[in-house]
Amino acid sequence: NETAKAELGRATWKLLHTMTLRYPEHPTQDERDALSSYLHLTSRLYPCGECAAEFQELLKAFPPQTVSRLAASLWLCSIHNKVNERLGKPSFDCAHLDETYDCGC
Amino acid sequence: NETAKAELGRATWKLLHTMTLRYPEHPTQDERDALSSYLHLTSRLYPCGECAAEFQELLKAFPPQTVSRLAASLWLCSIHNKVNERLGKPSFDCAHLDETYDCGC
Ligand SMILES: Cc1cc2nc3c(=O)[nH]c(=O)nc-3n(C[C@H](O)[C@H](O)[C@H](O)COP(=O)(O)OP(=O)(O)OC[C@H]3O[C@@H](n4cnc5c(N)ncnc54)[C@H](O)[C@@H]3O)c2cc1C
């Protein structure tokens, strides 16, 4: 069921991008550890097994950047672009993150 | 911006419910710890601050049940119903979880 897999992917990317764009601009070490753990746990618990395996490989090759909001959101944008590339999807211009993800908070 | 907040909520609930419905039927202690940590980190990092605070309170009052897939998915369904109640939304019949959440995996 490719439709369900795609819907789950869209929902997850939305949460993850919005999260990095609300992450502190100057995080504490504890906040940095929280984001890093959260991303690693997401890659373990993600319901699509093939996607989870792919995400785990990406996290190994490109460890999460958590030093600031900008670093985290650009890191995630580049990871999403690597998934896009593998799936034959167009690359996203990471300069447009702010306009695309608004959590309304 | 209530529309953005609602979209983020829908995306997040979709990921969380699908995750608990793919969680192992007989998890190891390590898998149980992973789900519990994941939920607590979600409540810290969730981009809507008011929602995050509410979720943290719920996790304190009703600690995640991680002993099995059934326990975890029914626990999450009841937590979502508590949020529904607070927001004046109808309660969801947790007997329909399986039909509603298909990850297509
Ligand atoms: C961690 C993870 C791993 C995945 N692995 C796989 C896999 O191995 N196989 C598989 O079939 N599917 C996988 N998926 C699902 C896949 O990435 C897509 O979500 C799904 O195919 C739906 O694609 P889409 O074209 O609707 O856009 P999506 O890729 O879901 O993106 C949603 C929207 O985000 C925006 N966007 C696109 N690129 C970026 C970017 N780089 N940065 C910020 N915003 C962007 C665009 O507006 C786009 O419409 C994975 C999903 C996740 C979350």
Ligand SMILES: Cc1cc2nc3c(=O)[nH]c(=O)nc-3n(C[C@H](O)[C@H](O)[C@H](O)COP(=O)(O)OP(=O)(O)OC[C@H]3O[C@@H](n4cnc5c(N)ncnc54)[C@H](O)[C@@H]3O)c2cc1C
């Ligand atoms: C952790 C968390 C806390 C939140 N706290 C707040 C808050 O404090 N204030 C606020 O304004 N918004 C909050 N939200 C957002 C809010 O819960 C809704 O997501 C949002 O209002 C959109 O609602 P909706 O009517 O589209 O359905 P949603 O509640 O988003 O549900 C999406 C779909 O899931 C199904 N569903 C409904 N109930 C259940 C259930 N119990 N179990 C399984 N499936 C179900 C239905 O098919 C429903 O259409 C929170 C979201 C999350 C994830």
